[in-house]
Amino acid sequence: MRRYSAFAIAREAMRHHLGWERAWKSPVPKARYDVIIVGAGGHGLATAYYLGKNFGIRNVAVIEKGWLGGGNTGRNTTIIRSNYLQDPSAAIYEKARSLYETLSQDLNYNIMFSPRGVMMLAQTEHEIRGYQRTAHANALQGVTTEFISRQKVKELCPIINIDGPRYPVLGALWQPRGGTARHDAVAWGYARACSDMGMDIIQQTEVTGVRREGGRVVGVDTTKGHIACDKLGIVVAGHSGVMAERAGFRLPIESVALQALVSEPIKPVMDVVVMANTVHGYMSQSDKGEMVIGGGADNYNNYTQRGSFQHVEETVRALIETFPIISRLKMLRWWGGIVDMTGDRSPIISKTPVEGVFVNCGWGTGGFKAIPGSGWAMAELMAKGHAPLADAFSLDRFREGRFIDESVAAGVAH
Amino acid sequence: MLTFQCPYCGVQACETELAAGGEAHLKRFGPGSSDDDFEGYLFLRPNVKGVHFERWRHAMGCGKWFLAARCTATLEVFGTYPAQTTEPPADIIAAIKARRPDWSLT
Numbered sequence: 213m214r215r216y217s218a219f220a221i222a223r224e225a226m227r228h229h230l231g232w233e234r235a236w237k238s239p240v241p242k243a244r245y246d247v248i249i250v251g252a253g254g255h256g257l258a259t260a261y262y263l264g265k266n267f268g269i270r271n272v273a274v275i276e277k278g279w280l281g282g283g284n285t286g287r288n289t290t291i292i293r294s295n296y297l298q299d300p301s302a303a304i305y306e307k308a309r310s311l312y313e314t315l316s317q318d319l320n321y322n323i324m325f326s327p328r329g330v331m332m333l334a335q336t337e338h339e340i341r342g343y344q345r346t347a348h349a350n351a352l353q354g355v356t357t358e359f360i361s362r363q364k365v366k367e368l369c370p371i372i373n374i375d376g377p378r379y380p381v382l383g384a385l386w387q388p389r390g391g392t393a394r395h396d397a398v399a400w401g402y403a404r405a406c407s408d409m410g411m412d413i414i415q416q417t418e419v420t421g422v423r424r425e426g427g428r429v430v431g432v433d434t435t436k437g438h439i440a441c442d443k444l445g446i447v448v449a450g451h452s453g454v455m456a457e458r459a460g461f462r463l464p465i466e467s468v469a470l471q472a473l474v475s476e477p478i479k480p481v482m483d484v485v486v487m488a489n490t491v492h493g494y495m496s497q498s499d500k501g502e503m504v505i506g507g508g509a510d511n512y513n514n515y516t517q518r519g520s521f522q523h524v525e526e527t528v529r530a531l532i533e534t535f536p537i538i539s540r541l542k543m544l545r546w547w548g549g550i551v552d553m554t555g556d557r558s559p560i561i562s563k564t565p566v567e568g569v570f571v572n573c574g575w576g577t578g579g580f581k582a583i584p585g586s587g588w589a590m591a592e593l594m595a596k597g598h599a600p601l602a603d604a605f606s607l608d609r610f611r612e613g614r615f616i617d618e619s620v621a622a623g624v625a626h
Numbered sequence: 627m628l629t630f631q632c633p634y635c636g637v638q639a640c641e642t643e644l645a646a647g648g649e650a651h652l653k654r655f656g657p658g659s660s661d662d663d664f665e666g667y668l669f670l671r672p673n674v675k676g677v678h679f680e681r682w683r684h685a686m687g688c689g690k691w692f693l694a695a696r697c698t699a700t701l702e703v704f705g706t707y708p709a710q711t712t713e714p715p716a717d718i719i720a721a722i723k724a725r726r727p728d729w730s731l732t
């Protein structure tokens with residue numbers, strides 16, 4: 213693989229940019245792989261990448277029914293933070309956040325990580341207490357966060373109306389090294405690095421069945437025929453239930469639509485990410501100048517990748533109260549993604565009832581921020597059978613009542 | 627926008643008037659049941675992509691729970707029926723089959 217660098221840009225400028233290679237190959241599937249990953253979203257690709265990088269397992273295929281990064285990885289609002297309450301969550305999300313810090317260098321691909329700071333507004337007494345508790349927990353977990361005053365909120369983000377009318381801003385939980393990254397670039401960067409290690413990324417190919425012999429996986433059926441494997445990782449987010457059924461088990465997951473929208477581009481007005489969980493909306497400004505807006509998830513099972521009008525209205529209404537300056541902005545694009553919700557709002561990284569089959573799912577409304585850490589943990593689990601970062605997120609926690617209850621921390625969709 | 631006809635008051639209600647209540651016809655397992663059954667009842671869901679039987683409450687209307695058959699892949703609603711039943715009635719099954727000939731109740 214030719215490395216990207218300032219020198220490469222200069223070199224290509226001299227020869228009409230004819231020397232750029234394709235970022236990844238599009239091979240025909242082999243008959244057999246050591247590991248097959250279903251789903252070329254961020255989590256699937258990161259799993260493959262760390263299998264190769266950390267464990268030298270490179271006979272790997274990532275099979276994707278659409279195009280890589282076309283699922284939720286290409287549909288999210290790119291917020292990255294690790295200010296969770298429970299220890300297992302803080303550990304994996306902070307691992308992910310810290311990997312994001314150097315991911316561009318690691319992958320030799322600019323993922324545009326922008327640690328501009330994430331602010332979660334406290335707009336009720338209850339939220340103040342909740343976030344203060346989170347700030348204390350984060351201090352013990354080694355995650356840098358701080359509970360800040362409403363004056364500090366106004367200083368960091370002057371366009372916020374902190375005086376109400378309905379829910380005045382009372383303070384905020386502030387994570388200075390949280391922020392955003394370019395979502396597509398995360399998928400593309402991992403894909404390019406995987407392809408460079410000799411892995412096969414097979415797009416436009418759906419996995420339609422899981423072949424088992426004596427309770428263990430031996431391969432998959434796909435729209436391009438049968439492919440054998442020793443181990444199978446199912447990393448398909450909203451379609452986890454569908455894939456689990458094909459593998460012969462059920463998951464504690466329900467799929468619902470989550471939506472987001474962006475405005476026309478405007479001059480820079482805010483350089484932090486603001487989340488307002490009480491009124492249910494959040495906003496940041498992209499490098500292009502668009503205001504990136506998200507809100508709550510629909511609460512009924514849905515596979516349509518479409519949002520509903522009333523949620524947009526709710527979200528926009530809430531944000532106009534919080535940021536009066538946006539009241540006349542035109543919205544440019546609006547889309548939905550199908551997110552995989554668990555009962556305790558925490559993910560699943562686990563073995564399954566079928567030997568050799570592993571699942572990574574349940575990231576719901578907030579898994580973009582977790583991609584590097586999740587891939588790291590999933591790769592270790594698949595290579596070694598257990599992984600310190602993943603163990604708490606196993607499937608049997610539901611049966612055993614060991615929930616990792618983040619429904620407060622992840623109460624709004626991000 | 628999703629709309630359902632409330633089988634009690636007859637109102638064609640839109641989703642903002644309704645509260646979703648998850649999968650219908652769950653078989654309940656309580657104390658004394660096996661761990662597998664209890665876990666299945668509490669947490670495991672088929673989460674089907676296709677015909678889904680589900681509970682809704684006419685929250686901003688008559689306040690009652692009712693059941694509905696809906697396709698989660700297209701949002702098509704096949705029909706609604708009162709909640710006092712443990713399985714979908716014949717007319718609902720027929721309405722689904724008319725639209726999805728390959729479908730069968732498992």
Ligand SMILES: Cc1cc2nc3c(=O)[nH]c(=O)nc-3n(C[C@H](O)[C@H](O)[C@H](O)COP(=O)(O)OP(=O)(O)OC[C@H]3O[C@@H](n4cnc5c(N)ncnc54)[C@H](O)[C@@H]3O)c2cc1C
Pocket residue numbers: 250251252253254255256275276277278279280281282283284285286287288289290291292417418419420447448449450451455470471472506547548549550551573575576577578579580581582625626
């Ligand atoms: C509107 C919205 C806003 C969000 N905002 C944020 C945010 O600000 N911050 C944050 O951290 N998270 C956010 N999220 C959540 C985040 O996007 C997801 O948790 C994350 O992207 C999940 O990544 P993934 O790789 O697991 O899934 P995906 O990217 O969805 O990848 C799964 C892939 O599997 C493929 N697939 C499915 N079935 C099959 C099959 N049978 N065979 C082959 N391939 C298959 C799909 O085509 C898909 O490409 C948001 C999500 C949405 C929808």
Ligand SMILES: [Zn+2]
Pocket residue numbers: 632633634635636637684687688689690
């Ligand atoms: Zn009614």
